[in-house]
Amino acid sequence: MLKELDTDFSATFWDVENSLAGEGHVVAGVDEVGRGCLAGPVFAAAVVLGSQSELWHGLNDSKKLSKSRRETLYQLIVDNAAGIGIGVAEVSEIEELNILHASRLAMARAIRALQIRLAQELHILLVDGTYEPLWQEGPIVAPSETVIDGDAKCPSISAASIVAKVARDRFMGTLANEYPAYGFERNVGYGTKEHLAALQKYGPCIHHRRSFRPVAQHLQSELKLYG
Secondary structure, three states: OOOOOOOOOOOOOOHHHHHHHOOOOOEEEEEEEOOOOOEOOEEEEEEEOOOOOHHHHHOOOHHHOOHHHHHHHHHHHHHHOOEEEEEEEOHHHHHHHOHHHHHHHHHHHHHHHHHHHOOOOOOEEEEEOOOOOOOOOOOOOOOEEEEOOHHHOOHHHHHHHHHHHHHHHHHHHHHHHHOHHHOHHHHOOOOOHHHHHHHHHHOOOOOEOOOOHHHHHHHHHHOOOOO
8 A cells, every 4th residue: 555645745756656667667647637527528648757857846736736836837847748648538428438438548548649759668657546548549558557646646647637637727718718608717617606507597518518417407407307
């Protein structure tokens, strides 16, 4: 069982990652974001930091960072990481596969995107959570190790969580320009009070996940099947 670490990775910044990946191995951290949203795709990122640089000591679980801090770290990662890949699973795929498998598919796509950009061979994937990527096309890129709370324990996973979060938030901001009624630039698709009120008033748009309960309940109420 992995030991608990300070969330700033201070004294043991690389200990868990090195114990799982092996020192000197090329390791990619993998994470996804957007599973709990009512609207929008799920995003995933795969990141190879490439060095145990002092640069990375500001990394943390993206959920524990302010928006401005995430943006700063995102740019730091983009400018200095050895490789980054982003993968997306669309709303239609979430509805077809379910959100868990769609998230796993997005992770596999992020890893393949990373592989194209990376000059080195990957030795191991450290994946946040308990589920491995869903490989639908082509061979498995590298063996994977799942890490519960990995975004608070492994620097590479933390970096992936930041990249996925910022990339998805920016995408949802573009959707807000097309669908301003839902406040996507603020709630990024999560079921906030504002979002639920807009859903009740305007109904779902094409980017809403119709299998998710608040959206499904609204559709059922319109058909007089619920409430």
